[in-house]
Amino acid sequence: MSVSLAIWITVCLANGVAFLATFRRGLDRGLIWLRWYFALAIFGNLCTHFSLLHYGYRSAQYKYAYYGADLAIVVLGYFVLARLVELAFEKSSLKLPGLRTGAILLFTGLAACSVALVYMLRGGFATSYLGLEMEQNFSFLGMLLAILLFVGMNLMQVPGVRFRRVVLSFSLLYSSGAIAYSLAAILPVLGVAIRYYAVPLTSLAGMGLIAYSLWVPEPERQPRVARAAERGLQPAQEATW
Amino acid sequence: MVGGSLFLSILVLLISFSVLAYAILAFAHVRITDADMSELERLRQEGVLPTEARLVEDFRLVHEKLSEIAPAVYLRQEFWLQIYFHLLRLARWARRGTAVAEMLDRELLRLSAYQAQHYRVALTRLEALRNPSF
Numbered sequence: 001m002s003v004s005l006a007i008w009i010t011v012c013l014a015n016g017v018a019f020l021a022t023f024r025r026g027l028d029r030g031l032i033w034l035r036w037y038f039a040l041a042i043f044g045n046l047c048t049h050f051s052l053l054h055y056g057y058r059s060a061q062y063k064y065a066y067y068g069a070d071l072a073i074v075v076l077g078y079f080v081l082a083r084l085v086e087l088a089f090e091k092s093s094l095k096l097p098g099l100r101t102g103a104i105l106l107f108t109g110l111a112a113c114s115v116a117l118v119y120m121l122r123g124g125f126a127t128s129y130l131g132l133e134m135e136q137n138f139s140f141l142g143m144l145l146a147i148l149l150f151v152g153m154n155l156m157q158v159p160g161v162r163f164r165r166v167v168l169s170f171s172l173l174y175s176s177g178a179i180a181y182s183l184a185a186i187l188p189v190l191g192v193a194i195r196y197y198a199v200p201l202t203s204l205a206g207m208g209l210i211a212y213s214l215w216v217p218e219p220e221r222q223p224r225v226a227r228a229a230e231r232g233l234q235p236a237q238e239a240t241w
Numbered sequence: 242m243v244g245g246s247l248f249l250s251i252l253v254l255l256i257s258f259s260v261l262a263y264a265i266l267a268f269a270h271v272r273i274t275d276a277d278m279s280e281l282e283r284l285r286q287e288g289v290l291p292t293e294a295r296l297v298e299d300f301r302l303v304h305e306k307l308s309e310i311a312p313a314v315y316l317r318q319e320f321w322l323q324i325y326f327h328l329l330r331l332a333r334w335a336r337r338g339t340a341v342a343e344m345l346d347r348e349l350l351r352l353s354a355y356q357a358q359h360y361r362v363a364l365t366r367l368e369a370l371r372n373p374s375f
Contacts, residue, residue: 140253143260150267154274161275168268175261182254186247209268 030087044069067131146171173206
């Protein structure tokens with residue numbers, strides 16, 4: 001068995017475990033969105049692998065499958081993050097009007113910029129160049145969004161270890177992806193090794209951490225009402241966040 | 242390459258490394274950030290801790306009490322908590338009188354609250370052992 005096949009199988013297993021974890025009882029409502037994310041990740045991995053087996057490494061079909069699947073996962077992850085932002089601050093005093101519109105505009109703007117840049121620099125739309133550029137840009141954007149969301153959750157004291165861990169896992173997934181694509185851009189000689197080994201490994205680390213975050217039970221926390229009652233306060237009098 | 246610029250790509254690489262390092266540390270640290278602060282108050286109300294809050298002594302007291310019952314209820318104290326506690330104390334001593342000291346005080350308080358949560362878990366388990374419900 002080749003190393004890349006072993007990595008591919010491990011990534012698929014991590015995705016499968018994470019997918020199953022989304023069926024656990026008592027999961028936050030927002031985290032159920034991850035089910036679609038992992039379903040797409042598994043489907044994308046299968047498509048890539050079978051196109052490699054059927055058409056070969058140098059075929060156009062494999063390139064379409066490889067970049068298409070990766071990009072679809074990165075983009076869906078970006079929208080999952082936007083949804084997590086909404087849910088994280090749903091119960092806080094912070095209001096985020098136009099979040100969805102903003103997220104769509106940001107996404108469209110970045111995609112358009114990436115396409116324009118590739119066309120200007122390369123004079124065409126080669127799949128690999130377009131795929132690399134868009135993945136690098138979306139990984140960078142996703143990384144910033146995830147870390148901003150985490151800092152925001154800390155500032156607003158939004159409770160929930162699992163929720164935070166999922167957000168941090170996304171940050172880790174995107175930052176390691178951005179590192180891999182940046183390295184591939186700076187040192188093109190490492191391009192093949194990065195695509196073969198580094199990118200699946202970053203995926204494995206990120207998905208593995210999300211799976212871990214979903215499986216580990218959330219520490220028990222007394223409900224706010226019970227805590228307030230214990231101290232002889234009305235719930236509304238309790239410290240606000 | 243970002244915008245066709247090598248400089249931008251290197252910048253992205255450096256920022257990504259910093260974010261990755263931060264995400265890894267924060268992932269490990271998130272349990273302390275999310276510690277239930279009311280647990281310390283509960284222990285004060287129950288007389289386990291003195292009514293007056295003292296950062297270092299409170300942590301030590303909870304640690305000692307936890308050491309007494311943890312083995313009986315199959316609870317293992319996390320070793321890194323002690324190291325982190327001493328590191329925070331050292332940093333607090335080095336940065337005394339500055340705004341950073343306040344931040345470190347808050348962190349110590351969170352650490353005590355996290356330890357207090359463990360103590361509560363141990364107490365609950367001990368209670369279950371003493372009065373099993375069949």
